Structure formats: C-alpha cells, structure tokens
Amino acid sequence: MTMKVIESVAGMMEFSRQLHLQHQRIGLVPTMGYLHEGHLSLIRLVREKSDRVVVSIFVNPSQFAPGEDFEKYPRDFERDQSLCRQEGVDCIFHPAAAEMYPSAHRTSVITDQLADKLCGLSRPTHFQGVTTIVAKLFNIIRPDIAVFGQKDAQQSLIIRRMVSDLNFPVQILVAPIVRETDGLALSSRNKYLSPAQRAAAPVLFQALQEAEHLLQSGETDSNKIRAAMMAKIQAVPEAGLDYLAIVDFQQLEPVQQIASGTLIAVAAYFGATRLIDNIIIA
Amino acid sequence: MTMKVIESVAGMMEFSRQLHLQHQRIGLVPTMGYLHEGHLSLIRLVREKSDRVVVSIFVNPSQFAPGEDFEKYPRDFERDQSLCRQEGVDCIFHPAAAEMYPSAHRTSVITDQLADKLCGLSRPTHFQGVTTIVAKLFNIIRPDIAVFGQKDAQQSLIIRRMVSDLNFPVQILVAPIVRETDGLALSSRNKYLSPAQRAAAPVLFQALQEAEHLLQSGETDSNKIRAAMMAKIQAVPEAGLDYLAIVDFQQLEPVQQIASGTLIAVAAYFGATRLIDNIIIA
Numbered sequence: 329m330t331m332k333v334i335e336s337v338a339g340m341m342e343f344s345r346q347l348h349l350q351h352q353r354i355g356l357v358p359t360m361g362y363l364h365e366g367h368l369s370l371i372r373l374v375r376e377k378s379d380r381v382v383v384s385i386f387v388n389p390s391q392f393a394p395g396e397d398f399e400k401y402p403r404d405f406e407r408d409q410s411l412c413r414q415e416g417v418d419c420i421f422h423p424a425a426a427e428m429y430p431s432a433h434r435t436s437v438i439t440d441q442l443a444d445k446l447c448g449l450s451r452p453t454h455f456q457g458v459t460t461i462v463a464k465l466f467n468i469i470r471p472d473i474a475v476f477g478q479k480d481a482q483q484s485l486i487i488r489r490m491v492s493d494l495n496f497p498v499q500i501l502v503a504p505i506v507r508e509t510d511g512l513a514l515s516s517r518n519k520y521l522s523p524a525q526r527a528a529a530p531v532l533f534q535a536l537q538e539a540e541h542l543l544q545s546g547e548t549d550s551n552k553i554r555a556a557m558m559a560k561i562q563a564v565p566e567a568g569l570d571y572l573a574i575v576d577f578q579q580l581e582p583v584q585q586i587a588s589g590t591l592i593a594v595a596a597y598f599g600a601t602r603l604i605d606n607i608i609i610a
Numbered sequence: 611m612t613m614k615v616i617e618s619v620a621g622m623m624e625f626s627r628q629l630h631l632q633h634q635r636i637g638l639v640p641t642m643g644y645l646h647e648g649h650l651s652l653i654r655l656v657r658e659k660s661d662r663v664v665v666s667i668f669v670n671p672s673q674f675a676p677g678e679d680f681e682k683y684p685r686d687f688e689r690d691q692s693l694c695r696q697e698g699v700d701c702i703f704h705p706a707a708a709e710m711y712p713s714a715h716r717t718s719v720i721t722d723q724l725a726d727k728l729c730g731l732s733r734p735t736h737f738q739g740v741t742t743i744v745a746k747l748f749n750i751i752r753p754d755i756a757v758f759g760q761k762d763a764q765q766s767l768i769i770r771r772m773v774s775d776l777n778f779p780v781q782i783l784v785a786p787i788v789r790e791t792d793g794l795a796l797s798s799r800n801k802y803l804s805p806a807q808r809a810a811a812p813v814l815f816q817a818l819q820e821a822e823h824l825l826q827s828g829e830t831d832s833n834k835i836r837a838a839m840m841a842k843i844q845a846v847p848e849a850g851l852d853y854l855a856i857v858d859f860q861q862l863e864p865v866q867q868i869a870s871g872t873l874i875a876v877a878a879y880f881g882a883t884r885l886i887d888n889i890i891i892a
Binding site for chain 1: 619623627630631633712714715716717718719720721722723724741742745746749750752771772774775776777778779
C-alpha cells in the first residue's frame with residue numbers, strides 16, 4: 329500500500345471506515361508536523377501494535393494563545409512526508425485549519441483541575457485546544473490506539489483523563505522522551521534557539537538529572553531537591569524559569585516527599601522560546 | 611434476538627463492537643427513562659433506519675442543578691423494559707451513576723453561545739451536562755444514528771452543533787413532538803402536575819397555535835406575535851412564564867421578523883414543574 333495523504337475530514341472518515349470494515353487496527357500518531365526522532369519513535373511504537381498507522385499533521389491554532397508562535401511554528405510538509413514514507417506510515421491526515429474549524433465552531437472539551445496547572449498557568453487556553461483537537465481526531469480517524477510523547481507529560485495525563493471520562497474507545501500509549509546526545513529533549517521548537525541558547529538548553533535535563541542523583545542518594549524532600557535544581561538553572565543566564573513543579577502524576581498537586589509516581593517537570597524560556605522537560609519517578 | 615439489558619460500560623462497548631464487526635448499523639435513543647409515547651415514536655423512527663436499536667436509560671445527574679428534580683425524577687425500569695421489548699428494542703443500556711461518573715471525572719463538553727440562552731438562562735449548567743453525557747454515550751455505544759425529540763429543540767440544536775464540531779460519526783435525527791389530545795407535549799414531568807395544573811398546561815401549545823394562526827394570516831412581526839402569546843399565557847393563573855423566545859434556529863438570536871427556520875419556544879412553571887414546548891416555522 330502506498331502512503332495516502334488525505335486533506336479532507338470526509339475522506340479521512342471514509343478511509344478509516346474502510347480499514348475498520350477490513351478489521352484493521354488503526355494506530356494514530358497526532359503531531360503538529362516538523363517531525364523529529366521523537367515523533368519517529370512514536371510512529372515505530374504504534375507500528376508494532378497496529379495494522380495501519382495514521383500520522384496526523386496539523387498545526388492546531390486553538391492550542392496557541394494570541395502572541396504565541398502559531399504563525400512561525402516550523403512547517404516542512406515535504407520533509408514530513410518523506411520521513412513518514414520511510415517509516416512505513418500508511419496515511420497522513422493533513423487538513424487545513426478551515427477544514428477542522430469551520431467558522432461556526434463552538435464546542436470544546438475541557439478538563440477541570442488539571443488544565444490550569446503547570447503549563448496551563450502560562451498557557452491558560454492551551455489544554456482546552458489540545459483536548460478539543462484530539463477529540464476531533466479520535467472521532468475522524470477512530471484509532472484503536474494512539475501514542476503521545478512523555479515530553480508533554482501534562483498533556484498525556486489530560487488526554488488519558490479525557491479518554492477515560494468520555495469513554496473514548498482508544499488505547500493511549502505514552503512513549504519515552506527522545507534526547508539529543510547532550511540531554512536536550514527533542515522538540516520542533518529547538519529550531520528557534522540561537523547557538524548560545526542551544527548550548528544552554530541542556531540545563532533543564534541536567535537539573536532533572538541532579539534530582540535523580542539526589543533521590544538515588546536517599547534525599548526525598550521536594551524542597552531540597554527543588555533548591556538544588558533551581559541553583560543549577562539559575563546559574564545559566566540564558567534560562568528564564570517558567571515553573572519547576574514537583575507533583576503527583578495524577579492530580580498534579582505538589583508533594584512534600586518525592587515517591588514513585590512523582591512528576592518533576594520544568595519549563596523555561598531561552599529568549600522567546602519556551603522549552604519543557606520532565607521525569608516521572610519510577 | 612432477545613432484548614439485552616447491559617449495565618456496565620465495558621459490556622456495552624463490547625456488545626457494540628460485536629455488532630459493528632457483524633456490520634450491523636446501530637440506532638440509539640438516549641433517554642432518562644419513564645418512557646412515554648414520545649420516546650416510543652423515537653424508537654420506531656430509528657428502528658426503520660438501523661439494524662439494531664439501543665435505548666439508553668440513565669437519569670443523568672450532571673444535567674440537573676442542585677435543587678432541581680434529580681432525586682424525584684420519575685423512574686420505572688420494569689415498565690420501561692416491557693415497553694422496549696414490545697417495540698423490538700435490541701438492547702437497553704442502563705448504567706448506574708457511579709458507572710458513568712467514577713469519582714475522578716473531570717472532563718466536560720461545552721458549546722459556547724448556544725448553551726447559555728433560553729433554557730440555559732434558568733438552567734446554566736444543564737446543557738454542559740447534556741453534551742457531556744451524550745458524548746460519553748456516543749463513545750460507548752458508537753451508534754451510526756441517534757434520534758432526539760424536537761420538544762427539546764435547543765438540546766437538539768446543541769447536539770447537532772457538538773456532533774458537527776467534534777466530528778462524531780453519528781447521524782442525528784430529530785423527531786416531531788408527540789402531544790396529548792388536548793395539545794400538551796408529552797413529558798415525563800407531566801406526572802408531577804396537579805389536576806388543575808394539568809388542565810392549565812395546554813396553554814403553552816395554545817399560545818404556539820395562536821402564533822401559527824397569526825402567521826397564517828400574514829403577521830410576521832415578532833413583537834406582535836409575542837404580545838398575543840403572552841396574553842394567552844398570562845390569562846392562565848397556574849402558568850408562570852419562564853421565557854418566550856422567538857429566535858433563529860441556528861444562533862438562537864432574537865428575530866424581528868418571523869420567517870422559515872424561526873424557533874418559537876416557551877417555558878413555564880406550573881407550580882414547581884417546569885414545562886417546555888416549541889414550534890419551528892416551516
């Protein structure tokens with residue numbers, strides 16, 4: 329089967345319907361394109377667990393706030409296509425914004441108490457945009473399985489919550505963070521970094537590693553671990569901290585004692601570029 | 611096939627999956643039970659257009675506000691079962707509240723600009739409860755077609771908007787209002803009425819008929835038609851008007867000139883019982 333590129337909602341729904349009639353399990357990798365090794369790792373994971381792989385490529389305007397980087401978000405659809413082809417993707421769903429959001433659009437999916445924390449503090453409408461577009465993609469593509477990256481840990485938690493609360497018949501997988509050799513988590517936004525910012529950006533991972541080292545040495549007090557991480561980040565002038573959260577990975581509420589299931593998440597600005605990283609304690 | 615009664619979400623999802631594997635088209639009639647001829651008309655309509663009929667019976671707590679009639683809403687599951695059996699229903703989905711809303715539930719589906727008007731003015735959280743439960747039922751039952759009653763005209767508009775905005779692969783039908791011989795629209799809540807209130811309640815339909823007579827005589831000014839309807843309703847002391855809306859049936863915005871597609875909707879209290887009725891101009 330050659331790789332299909334589908335731009336219309338109706339076309340995608342029909343293709344998905346045909347696959348289901350043939351009892352093919354559909355795996356979905358939702359992306360905003362400008363694919364990197366992190367995305368490819370998601371594709372490879374879902375490929376193993378499904379009969380057909382659909383990659384959606386859609387820079388979703390509703391998850392960007394005014395003044396964020398929607399317009400300049402990097403796009404390279406030719407390159408994305410050839411990467412998908414190399415990975416054996418069966419179908420790219422690549423709709424225009426007007427196809428996904430006709431003018432009368434008024435419905436949103438919201439998740440209380442999870443969407444207003446961490447990244448939601450500096451991006452108050454972000455997760456509502458994410459849950460709404462993911463609900464749409466699930467209805468259009470009807471995947472049996474969908475995979476998200478752990479880099480967006482809060483997103484993955486909110487998506488799982490939505491799937492459970494709204495009973496979407498979709499299995500959610502979350503794949504590990506893929507990193508550059510110096511530890512920087514892969515992100516399409518890394519492209520924005522100046523050489524000096526790029527050199528400084530691994531500090532987020534270094535701070536997370538510092539936390540792991542302290543945990544391995546027996547320290548579990550979140551205040552002490554936070555202080556050590558802050559010291560690392562504040563020593564790097566290019567890094568402007570947005571948040572450093574040490575929370576349980578269910579409610580996203582701060583914890584005093586770090587334990588299995590604690591999420592340590594960090595967001596920082598490097599110039600205008602906001603990067604995130606995290607670890608979940610095993 | 612004998613009628614199945616399914617109480618678990620997982621059981622319903624599996625039954626639906628089996629039907630889809632057999633290429634059976636599923637028709638859904640979502641109800642809160644205490645079935646009357648209005649519901650049965652929906653069942654008969656969807657029966658013609660699908661291979662298998664599922665009736666959901668669930669008094670959805672999230673669409674009632676505190677102080678509304680959730681606790682006393684009439685229930686008679688034995689009678690509902692026998693009516694469904696008579697109508698050739700294939701499956702009743704009858705979950706407990708804890709099955710539909712486990713304690714951690716945090717996700718809602720909202721529709722802006724439509725849910726805060728008309729019934730939404732006196733029931734501000736009602737339609738969020740409706741869209742959320744309908745989204746859940748669609749994901750659990752995966753109907754090909756679902757039917758709603760025109761008595762809840764605003765609900766039907768909001769459901770259509772949700773289905774379109776979130777791309778649910780479900781065809782929505784809206785069935786005409788079924789009335790008692792004196793014109794009162796059938797409703798499970800009619801049971802609450804005292805004899806005097808029951809005798810007074812057809813005034814809502816009479817006011818709508820008055821509007822139709824005026825329209826047939828060439829009057830299209832919504833102020834004049836509203837005044838005539840108000841006079842009818844205010845002449846009946848048992849009726850306490852909640853709203854009388856003359857709006858376009860797309861945006862629910864007031865119209866000056868009544869035309870094809872105008873919704874005339876009325877809600878009034880008879881004692882503590884709130885009844886609604888409407889017509890859509892052809």
